[in-house]
Amino acid sequence: MSYESPELLDLPFDQYQRYRMLAEVADILRPDEQRLRVLEVGGYPPRLPRFLAHDEVIVTDQPAGDFPGYLQADGTRLPFRDREFDLVASLDTLEHLPADRRGVFLDELCRTAKDYLVVAAPFQFEAAREAERIIFDFIRVHAGYEHIFFKEHLERAAPDQVEAEKQLIAAGFHTLVLANGRLDHWLMLMAIYYFLDGRPEYEPVKARTMSLWNKNYYRSDNQEPAYRHFLVGSRRPFGRAEAGLLALSSREPAPALDLESVKAVIEIARLDSDRRLRGKIAELENLLSAREREVEGLKAEMEGLKNFVARLKSSLAFRVYSFLFQRAKS
Structure with a gap:
């Protein structure tokens, strides 16, 4: 056999x-x-x-x-x-x-x-x-x-x-x-x-x-x-x-x-775990950076909207509209 x-x-x-x-x-x-x-x-x-x-x-x-x-x-x-x-x-x-x-x-x-x-x-x-x-x-x-x-x-x-x-x-x-x-x-x-x-x-x-x-x-x-x-x-x-x-x-x-060979295997596993952990950390850091860029973009959009509203409020059309709206309420 x-x-x-x-x-x-x-x-x-x-x-x-x-x-x-x-x-x-x-x-x-x-x-x-x-x-x-x-x-x-x-x-x-x-x-x-x-x-x-x-x-x-x-x-x-x-x-x-x-x-x-x-x-x-x-x-x-x-x-x-x-x-x-x-x-x-x-x-x-x-x-x-x-x-x-x-x-x-x-x-x-x-x-x-x-x-x-x-x-x-x-x-x-x-x-x-x-x-x-x-x-x-x-x-x-x-x-x-x-x-x-x-x-x-x-x-x-x-x-x-x-x-x-x-x-x-x-x-x-x-x-x-x-x-x-x-x-x-x-x-x-x-x-x-x-x-x-x-x-x-x-x-x-x-x-x-x-x-x-x-x-x-x-x-x-x-x-x-x-x-x-x-x-x-x-x-x-x-x-x-x-x-x-x-x-x-x-x-x-x-x-x-012969425990040295066993220790070597465990050390390799530890290093591999560290490598995978570092990879996961890098992945999360990249994700965080992307989210931070999204937040910065949203902040810029918000600032643009604030400026638009300020310009709108200072315009003649808005003042006329506000005057007519107040007259209608009274």
Whole structure:
């Protein structure tokens, strides 16, 4: 399977990195290149079918939608039989659930998975929460709105990775943990993405930037410290697949977080905001100058009218008219 088609590479890096890792996990786990029956819970709008084009993929989520293989459903009450799917996955969904529903959600994933289960999320990690706060504030200041998903992340406690893994083990799964989304890369690229987002003139640049990163630097994103982690579960011991899975992410810590590049992006955004603000100020100053010229013109017209009235009042015709008018009144 090639993950480098233009339609995939142009995806936002954050989507590409998690869906590609899931697809690579599926390719390693599939027995003898067998076609898998896969369920993704919480994947609206569907993206996974594009990464697993040769598998049967069902995607469920709560919004209504008309997509092939998509079913509107509640992840805590899935309308499927026990162990109906070879692989069940949920990516960056667990953290959006209220804490008291996460256990039921994981139970449903375990119930419907015949062989394999993958749960990925930004679990509890203070550095990741601080990175989200930075991006939330960046979007609010730079773009003028509050990002609904980051706001939800910050309002709810992140899932506990240890507790989630314990729940999978209790349900009979062997587990592995994989790092995905190296944190300093994630922070830098999120700043770049939302700096370019929402401005039509920057859309081609945004797509090229995402494609460049996804094609050349995806591998470097799968190491600690990571924004998210994949919990990979198997009902049987992983056996020879374990080495392949562990090779998907580096177990060696990354070098010290490279925050200078992030600061550079934020400084560029600040300068751009300043430039746009100066442009708006210049536009308003030009408008004010035009209005001042209009006022001066009106003043000149008013002065002309005053002079005309003065001349009119001093004319013989006006004096005669005034005399006759007063006589008529008396």
